[in-house]
Amino acid sequence: MGLRLEDYFPETTLANADLVKLFPEWTEEKILSKTGIGSRYVTSDKEDALDLAERVCLKLFEGGVDSKMIDFILLCTQSPRYKLPSSACILQHKLGIPTSAGALDYDLGCSGFVYGLAMAKGFVKGGIANNVLLVTAETYTKYIGEMDKPTRTIFGDGATATLIDEAAADQIGEFVLGTDGSGAEKLILREGERLFMDGPEIFNFTLDVVPKTMDEICAKNNIARGDIDLFVFHQANKFMLDTIRKVNLIPHEKFYVNLKDTGNTVSSTIPIALKRAEAEGRLEPGMKVMIMGFGVGLSWGGTILSY
Amino acid sequence: MGRNDFELLRGFEMEEKIEMLADALEWEASKVSPQTPLDELGWDSMSMMTVIAVARAAGKMISGDQIRAMVKVGDILAAI
Numbered sequence: 449m450g451l452r453l454e455d456y457f458p459e460t461t462l463a464n465a466d467l468v469k470l471f472p473e474w475t476e477e478k479i480l481s482k483t484g485i486g487s488r489y490v491t492s493d494k495e496d497a498l499d500l501a502e503r504v505c506l507k508l509f510e511g512g513v514d515s516k517m518i519d520f521i522l523l524c525t526q527s528p529r530y531k532l533p534s535s536a537c538i539l540q541h542k543l544g545i546p547t548s549a550g551a552l553d554y555d556l557g558c559s560g561f562v563y564g565l566a567m568a569k570g571f572v573k574g575g576i577a578n579n580v581l582l583v584t585a586e587t588y589t590k591y592i593g594e595m596d597k598p599t600r601t602i603f604g605d606g607a608t609a610t611l612i613d614e615a616a617a618d619q620i621g622e623f624v625l626g627t628d629g630s631g632a633e634k635l636i637l638r639e640g641e642r643l644f645m646d647g648p649e650i651f652n653f654t655l656d657v658v659p660k661t662m663d664e665i666c667a668k669n670n671i672a673r674g675d676i677d678l679f680v681f682h683q684a685n686k687f688m689l690d691t692i693r694k695v696n697l698i699p700h701e702k703f704y705v706n707l708k709d710t711g712n713t714v715s716s717t718i719p720i721a722l723k724r725a726e727a728e729g730r731l732e733p734g735m736k737v738m739i740m741g742f743g744v745g746l747s748w749g750g751t752i753l754s755y
Numbered sequence: 756m757g758r759n760d761f762e763l764l765r766g767f768e769m770e771e772k773i774e775m776l777a778d779a780l781e782w783e784a785s786k787v788s789p790q791t792p793l794d795e796l797g798w799d800s801m802s803m804m805t806v807i808a809v810a811r812a813a814g815k816m817i818s819g820d821q822i823r824a825m826v827k828v829g830d831i832l833a834a835i
Binding site for chain 1: 797799800801803804805807808811816817818819822823
């Protein structure tokens with residue numbers, strides 16, 4: 449059984465055709481072939497990550513999840529509306545979630561969904577909460593300079609909401625988490641500046657950390673790589689994913705890539721991919737799925753989901 | 756699982772390395788020499804990551820600072 453999750457995207461899109469007008473040395477086809485991205489969603493000036501978070505939670509509730517049973521909100525965002533209070537507290541009020549619920553923001557990027565699952569599972573299994581609402585919402589596009597070709601090409605905005613209850617927690621395996629703050633400046637947003645990404649260094653970091661983490665996840669979950677049915681990794685960009693797949697000898701059919709219309713939505717890429725993989729019939733009961741997030745921090749984490 | 760798609764580059768002649776680079780970076784090999792400025796070849800972040808991947812396949816590591824300091828094709832060839 450899959451996780452109960454929803455995704456939400458802003459209405460405005462930025463297509464490759466729009467980018468080519470700014471960067472005429474590129475073609476639409478080249479951007480698509482290199483990044484795997486044809487279009488990405490962009491928030492307007494009038495909406496922010498909290499708006500996206502609210503809308504995706506409402507979508508989850510419309511699908512049958514009762515807001516009154518939520519007893520903890522975990523909101524992963526690096527685009528909070530205010531420095532304080534936590535956006536999760538505002539979300540509690542906007543969604544009519546009982547005041548008996550706990551709520552907190554946590555500041556992580558591409559590893560954020562995995563860390564959220566780890567905390568949510570811990571809360572449920574530790575008796576702290578019964579129904580955790582795990583939300584990822586990010587608007588990196590607001591941080592990117594108009595002429596920053598590499599980052600504008602890759603990042604898009606979006607949000608997801610996932611319910612972690614006892615049944616969901618039972619599906620979530622053992623975690624491998626890691627941090628290397630020495631790489632903090634490789635992907636950073638300083639006060640008053642635009643987003644800076646050292647693409648080559650992030651690429652090196654990823655190629656170093658992913659194989660090691662894959663082995664650790666397998667060992668901790670007592671599973672062989674060959675017994676994993678689907679690998680759903682952070683959807684950074686197609687080139688990076690292709691390289692990860694090749695250097696780790698993962699069969700094409702077991703490696704999920706789907707970011708053509710969304711781009712890299714940071715902490716939302718893994719849940720979006722899981723939802724799409726399920727909708728496409730790629731996930732069936734009994735399957736073992738390895739998920740892994742990696743990026744800004746530097747931070748990484750992964751686990752096995754049992755469908 | 757299948758074999759790694761990358762090949763080690765050690766032992767390859769300069770022309771062969773250029774051909775492989777040109778193939779990976781979608782350059783026209785006949786128009787590329789070690790002296791060709793990278794600026795004339797659409798050198799960008801994706802090109803940098805491609806070179807890093809090729810270098811790793813050859814057992815070599817290239818840092819972000821190293822790759823940003825490269826100005827001509829010969830700099831890449833020296834690194835891989």
